[in-house]
Amino acid sequence: MADNLKVEELDQVVVRFSGDSGDGMQLAGNIFSTISATVGNGICTFPDYPADIRAPQGSLTGVSGFQVSIAADKAFTPGDKCDVLVAMNPAALKTQYKFCKPTSSIIIDVDSFKKADLEKAQFEATDAAGAIAEMGIKQDVIEVPVTSMVKDVLADSGMDPKAMLKCRNMLALGLVCYIFNRDLSIAEKFLREKFAKKPAIAENNIKVIHAGYDFGANTHASVSHTYNVVSKQTPAKKGRYMDINGNKATAYGLIAAAEKAGLRLYLGSYPITPATDVLHELSKHKSLGVTTVQCEDEIAGCASALGASFAGALGVTSTSGPGICLKSEAMNLAVIMELPLVVIDVQRGGPATGLPTKSEQTDLLQCLFGRNGETPMPVIAATSPADCFESAYAACKIALEHMTPVVFMSDAYIANGSEAFKLPNLAEYPAINPPYVPESLKGTWTPYMRDERDVRYWAVPGREGFAHILGGLEKDSKTGAISTNPENHDLMCRLRQSKIDKIQVPDVEVEGDKDDADLLIVGFGGTYGHLHAAMDEMRAAGKKVALAHFRYINPLPKNTAEVMKKYKKVVVAEQNLGQFAAFLRMKVDGFAPAQFNEVKGQPFVVSELVAAFNKLI
Amino acid sequence: MSEYTAKDYKKGQPRWCPGCGDHFFLASLHKAMAEIGVAPHNVAVISGIGCSSRLPHYMATYGMNTIHGRAAAIATGCKVSNPNLSVWQISGDGDGLAIGGNHFIHANRRNIDLKMILLNNRIYGLTKGQYSPTSPRGFVSKSSPYGTVEDPFRPAELCFGARGHFFARAVATDAEGTVNILKSAHAHKGAAVCEILQNCVIFNDGTHEAVYTKEGRAKNAIYLKHGEKMVFGENNEFGLVQEGFGVKVVTIGQDGYTMDDVLVHDAHCEDNTLQLKLAMMEYPVALGVIRDVEAPTYDDAVNAQIEEVKAAKKYHNFAELLETNDTWEVK
Numbered sequence: 001m002a003d004n005l006k007v008e009e010l011d012q013v014v015v016r017f018s019g020d021s022g023d024g025m026q027l028a029g030n031i032f033s034t035i036s037a038t039v040g041n042g043i044c045t046f047p048d049y050p051a052d053i054r055a056p057q058g059s060l061t062g063v064s065g066f067q068v069s070i071a072a073d074k075a076f077t078p079g080d081k082c083d084v085l086v087a088m089n090p091a092a093l094k095t096q097y098k099f100c101k102p103t104s105s106i107i108i109d110v111d112s113f114k115k116a117d118l119e120k121a122q123f124e125a126t127d128a129a130g131a132i133a134e135m136g137i138k139q140d141v142i143e144v145p146v147t148s149m150v151k152d153v154l155a156d157s158g159m160d161p162k163a164m165l166k167c168r169n170m171l172a173l174g175l176v177c178y179i180f181n182r183d184l185s186i187a188e189k190f191l192r193e194k195f196a197k198k199p200a201i202a203e204n205n206i207k208v209i210h211a212g213y214d215f216g217a218n219t220h221a222s223v224s225h226t227y228n229v230v231s232k233q234t235p236a237k238k239g240r241y242m243d244i245n246g247n248k249a250t251a252y253g254l255i256a257a258a259e260k261a262g263l264r265l266y267l268g269s270y271p272i273t274p275a276t277d278v279l280h281e282l283s284k285h286k287s288l289g290v291t292t293v294q295c296e297d298e299i300a301g302c303a304s305a306l307g308a309s310f311a312g313a314l315g316v317t318s319t320s321g322p323g324i325c326l327k328s329e330a331m332n333l334a335v336i337m338e339l340p341l342v343v344i345d346v347q348r349g350g351p352a353t354g355l356p357t358k359s360e361q362t363d364l365l366q367c368l369f370g371r372n373g374e375t376p377m378p379v380i381a382a383t384s385p386a387d388c389f390e391s392a393y394a395a396c397k398i399a400l401e402h403m404t405p406v407v408f409m410s411d412a413y414i415a416n417g418s419e420a421f422k423l424p425n426l427a428e429y430p431a432i433n434p435p436y437v438p439e440s441l442k443g444t445w446t447p448y449m450r451d452e453r454d455v456r457y458w459a460v461p462g463r464e465g466f467a468h469i470l471g472g473l474e475k476d477s478k479t480g481a482i483s484t485n486p487e488n489h490d491l492m493c494r495l496r497q498s499k500i501d502k503i504q505v506p507d508v509e510v511e512g513d514k515d516d517a518d519l520l521i522v523g524f525g526g527t528y529g530h531l532h533a534a535m536d537e538m539r540a541a542g543k544k545v546a547l548a549h550f551r552y553i554n555p556l557p558k559n560t561a562e563v564m565k566k567y568k569k570v571v572v573a574e575q576n577l578g579q580f581a582a583f584l585r586m587k588v589d590g591f592a593p594a595q596f597n598e599v600k601g602q603p604f605v606v607s608e609l610v611a612a613f614n615k616l617i
Numbered sequence: 618m619s620e621y622t623a624k625d626y627k628k629g630q631p632r633w634c635p636g637c638g639d640h641f642f643l644a645s646l647h648k649a650m651a652e653i654g655v656a657p658h659n660v661a662v663i664s665g666i667g668c669s670s671r672l673p674h675y676m677a678t679y680g681m682n683t684i685h686g687r688a689a690a691i692a693t694g695c696k697v698s699n700p701n702l703s704v705w706q707i708s709g710d711g712d713g714l715a716i717g718g719n720h721f722i723h724a725n726r727r728n729i730d731l732k733m734i735l736l737n738n739r740i741y742g743l744t745k746g747q748y749s750p751t752s753p754r755g756f757v758s759k760s761s762p763y764g765t766v767e768d769p770f771r772p773a774e775l776c777f778g779a780r781g782h783f784f785a786r787a788v789a790t791d792a793e794g795t796v797n798i799l800k801s802a803h804a805h806k807g808a809a810v811c812e813i814l815q816n817c818v819i820f821n822d823g824t825h826e827a828v829y830t831k832e833g834r835a836k837n838a839i840y841l842k843h844g845e846k847m848v849f850g851e852n853n854e855f856g857l858v859q860e861g862f863g864v865k866v867v868t869i870g871q872d873g874y875t876m877d878d879v880l881v882h883d884a885h886c887e888d889n890t891l892q893l894k895l896a897m898m899e900y901p902v903a904l905g906v907i908r909d910v911e912a913p914t915y916d917d918a919v920n921a922q923i924e925e926v927k928a929a930k931k932y933h934n935f936a937e938l939l940e941t942n943d944t945w946e947v948k
């Protein structure tokens with residue numbers, strides 16, 4: 001084993017698994033991150049799927065990547081670049097090499113670098129060495145005969161050759177586990193559980209992982225030393241964890257909120273990348289009474305969710321930007337009917353169909369304002385995969401307690417990325433109390449009577465004595481009858497606005513050098529990890545920097561203006577052309593921040609953020 | 618006997634034009650509701666936008682007058698999540714078949730237990746007189762001053778094409794016929810389309826003239842009743858017989874046709890071929906329940922599946938759901 005090799009301790013390391021779509025890179029990456037999380041490392045993952053479902057095998061467009069960063073403490077981002085790149089075929093090497101640092105190690109399956117494979121990836125070279133030269137790669141390349149080793153190991157397994165090839169990812173995983181001193185027993189447990197119904201498959205995969213590990217040990221994997229990322233233990237970290245991505249956390253947040261409120265959860269949805277997994281996840285959990293209806297379009301998804309809310313359920317609809325366009329009329333109806341509704345927008349690149357699998361924050365103004373009339377709507381933007389749980393829960397609580405539609409914003413990056421998620425104890429979460437009309441109001445109640453928060457009461461059909469009509473036409477503030485009275489309309493517009501303004505949201509927290517920062521970084525939603533990492537890097541270099549990252553966009557936290565005005569220099573960094581900055585300028589008198597904007601469909605690159613922010617100080 | 622009277626379902630003062638067919642229909646709906654006897658607080662009446670969609674305002678039930686075209690979709694969420702409610706959708710021909718056409722066909726395809734009332738005046742009333750998807754080819758309106766150059770939908774055809782299991786038709790002024798089909802629609806479990814031939818006195822007066830009066834119906838309409846011979850005319854002198862692939866009007870006792878040749882109506886027949894032919898006739902206009910076939914409903918199936926999965930799976934609350942995941946402990 002690695003006894004005579006030096007083990008280097010690291011605070012953070014980034015591994016990128018890449019191969020053909022069918023090579024199982026997502027699974028290998030997932031297992032690796034789970035093993036690391038299990039030993040207490042912080043993890044942050046970024047699955048980078050190809051846009052094509054079944055691109056030709058071995059082609060440049062068919063490469064699937066999975067990047068994971070493991071850290072001694074919290075991993076804020078999946079890392080700009082990787083320390084180890086696994087490339088299972090020439091196409092992967094060609095397209096993923098750009099994620100390497102000068103010091104990276106690259107692992108390739110040398111068996112898949114035959115002439116034909118290289119041609120598919122448009123190489124001139126006819127073998128691995130030639131390909132490496134052709135690309136001018138200077139880093140260490142560990143040439144591993146993955147395919148032939150897998151065939152050897154499984155020779156007696158009775159598997160057909162095609163099935164054997166499916167295990168190539170496990171060989172690579174075994175080798176990576178060797179390099180990073182990861183304990184294989186956790187991988188074994190993972191595989192035995194995953195293939196509980198097919199134990200033979202589990203055992204064969206385990207054999208292959210060990211072969212990969214032993215290959216590393218026996219050959220010292222052509223590396224001079226192996227690495228370890230020791231986990232830093234803090235009391236706050238104690239507890240039970242699972243790995244979760246943003247879409248799953250969103251679904252869990254909705255389930256938790258419905259349970260807390262004692263309501264049926266109804267999801268009306270129409271499939272759209274990258275939001276579909278919310279529909280998939282919720283559709284699984286019928287044993288919790290979750291109702292999912294895959295509607296004929298987004299219009300019906302939203303409209304039916306509103307119908308469900310009218311009927312006394314927690315109505316939710318999930319989509320991405322193009323779907324929000326279609327839902328906006330029914331969202332408006334929810335505003336004027338003053339019914340609870342949660343609208344989930346997992347943002348992707350736009351306009352129109354745009355970049356379906358890529359991530360942006362370009363729907364912000366659409367979510368805030370993209371409707372006719374005066375239609376104030378709370379907007380909450382989740383800040384990380386695990387935060388999707390908290391934010392979805394908060395969105396439901398506001399919708400139900402304030403009788404309003406709420407937009408919950410996420411994005412492709414946090415929706416697909418994952419991190420360790422401390423199992424929440426629902427008993428510790430705040431209660432959710434919808435304002436049901438009290439029985440004592442029977443006889444005097446009208447639909448638009450309000451409490452001190454300007455919230456109207458909820459009378460669910462089936463209750464005797466409270467039959468009423470709601471609708472899209474303006475209503476008299478007192479009687480609830482249709483009204484075109486100008487004074488009444490003005491009053492109703494103000495009441496609907498005031499109801500939203502009165503929602504209590506927590507103050508925005510300032511992290512870092514909160515008292516004496518020379519630069520305040522401001523962001524919202526899914527960029528939290530990258531902005532935090534940029535701040536950390538700058539502070540480590542001796543700069544005074546703070547971060548104010550927003551989850552509550554509408555209404556803004558009460559301390560927003562105070563925070564925005566406290567620092568000499570403020571930069572609003574976002575993945576759009578300045579939408580949040582524009583909103584802040586509208587809400588904070590005289591606010592004139594610097595801006596960092598990028599609309600590339602890719603996560604921020606921390607080194608680029610740092611370079612740009614340094615110029616501002 | 619129901620414990621309710623029509624008055625228990627009545628509210629407010631309708632604001633439709635005097636003579637508008639919607640007034641007649643509303644009175645029949647109140648009457649039918651009373652006879653059906655579902656308590657007003659267990660009824661939800663959901664409409665889109667249009668003159669006809671004002672109707673829920675005149676019902677002492679729960680209701681929503683929503684946005685143009687979306688009534689069926691909104692009603693779907695309502696019924697699926699609260700199956701105890703009796704849910705009625707009110708739409709005009711524009712609301713239900715133009716902007717809401719997609720929801721109309723999918724509600725029928727899914728067979729959601731909605732009572733889908735289509736007030737067909739072959740015009741856009743509320744927006745003051747544009748042609749609708751049920752206006753005949755060549756129809757002259759404000760938006761088609763030289764006549765339309767498109768063919769209309771015929772609601773029955775659309776309903777059947779979407780695998781609808783219930784279709785009935787009545788004339789707004791025919792209280793008895795309307796009450797009858799509304800009661801049948803309620804009795805039918807599943808999507809039940811009731812086409813109401815309704816006159817817009819302002820923008821399309823006379824569109825259903827041939828059958829709008831009692832006398833007219835005696836001559837030009839046939840009341841279909843399941844299990845009964847298809848006869849019509851002032852003295853029941855005419856009958857419908859099958860000829861080749863079609864249905865034909867004959868005078869009973871003439872040309873060798875006897876009562877034995879006259880078809881017996883079968884609303885329950887799974888195969889909708891003949892029912893469609895009846896629904897599409899222009900003379901006589903078929904009234905009554907044309908198709909009424911039992912089928913599993915979507916709302917029942919959704920809720921039954923939830924119960925099945927509850928019985929099959931071991932996790933039933935959020936805490937148990939968390940336990941279905943791989944977890945690890947940080948000590």
Ligand SMILES: Cc1ncc(C[n+]2csc(CCOP(=O)(O)OP(=O)(O)O)c2C)c(N)n1
Nearest residue numbers: 666667668669685709710711712741742743
């Ligand atoms: C989104 C939207 N588009 C258009 C309209 C305008 N509009 C209101 S009702 C209507 C047509 C009504 O016709 P129909 O549904 O047949 O009802 P009727 O008035 O004839 O009873 C139109 C075009 C609207 N309210 N909303």
Ligand code: SF4
Nearest residue numbers: 634637668742817818
């Ligand atoms: S315009 Fe026509 S449909 Fe509308 S209320 Fe008047 S008569 Fe009825």
Ligand SMILES: [Mg+2]
Nearest residue numbers: 709710738740
């Ligand atoms: Mg009409």
